[in-house]
Amino acid sequence: MARKKIGDMIAEWMDGFGRENGYELSRSEFVKEGGSWYLRVFVDKLEADGYGTMGTDDCELISRWLSEKLDQEDPIAQNYVLEVSSPGMDRPLISDKDFIRFKGELVDVSLYEAMDGSKLITGELVEKTPEALTIAADGNEIVIPAEKVALVRLAVVF
Numbered sequence: 001m002a003r004k005k006i007g008d009m010i011a012e013w014m015d016g017f018g019r020e021n022g023y024e025l026s027r028s029e030f031v032k033e034g035g036s037w038y039l040r041v042f043v044d045k046l047e048a049d050g051y052g053t054m055g056t057d058d059c060e061l062i063s064r065w066l067s068e069k070l071d072q073e074d075p076i077a078q079n080y081v082l083e084v085s086s087p088g089m090d091r092p093l094i095s096d097k098d099f100i101r102f103k104g105e106l107v108d109v110s111l112y113e114a115m116d117g118s119k120l121i122t123g124e125l126v127e128k129t130p131e132a133l134t135i136a137a138d139g140n141e142i143v144i145p146a147e148k149v150a151l152v153r154l155a156v157v158f
Contacts, residue, residue: 006028006039007028007029009073022045022046023062025044026043026087026098027042027094027095038080039076039081039082039083041062042086042087042088043062043085043086045086089154091153092153093107093128099152106125107125107154108120108121108122108154109121109149110152112149113148121137123138131146
């Protein structure tokens with residue numbers, strides 16, 4: 001099955017399961033690494049006042065449910081490893097929903113080509129449009145054309 005179709009299938013399944021159990025799919029990926037296939041599912045925990053912290057019990061619950069669903073439907077021909085986890089502290093921002101949720105947060109922006117001599121810019125997320133990403137850094141707003149943005153992640157500050 002094509003990677004896109006697997007992602008769509010996981011999203012559909014997780015939508016119903018998530019609404020019933022307080023979870024939200026962040027993203028999924030079906031990738032081959034070092035000769036092995038991995039189906040990785042990244043999930044956020046929802047609470048009454050917003051987002052909570054995913055624990056190992058949450059990951060185990062989702063993994064067991066998803067494993068049973070995958071066994072029933074059997075959509076993947078090859079052997080693979082199922083991994084369920086939280087998106088992490090340095091989660092990539094992918095969907096429009098991510099950019100809205102994390103507006104005002106510190107992000108690391110990786111670029112395809114350097115701007116002002118750097119391929120990595122860190123700043124506060126101001127706005128994302130289809131045309132550009134705007135961040136604030138050192139008191140200035142920086143507008144980065146969308147075609148130059150390789151990846152946006154939440155910055156981890158220690």
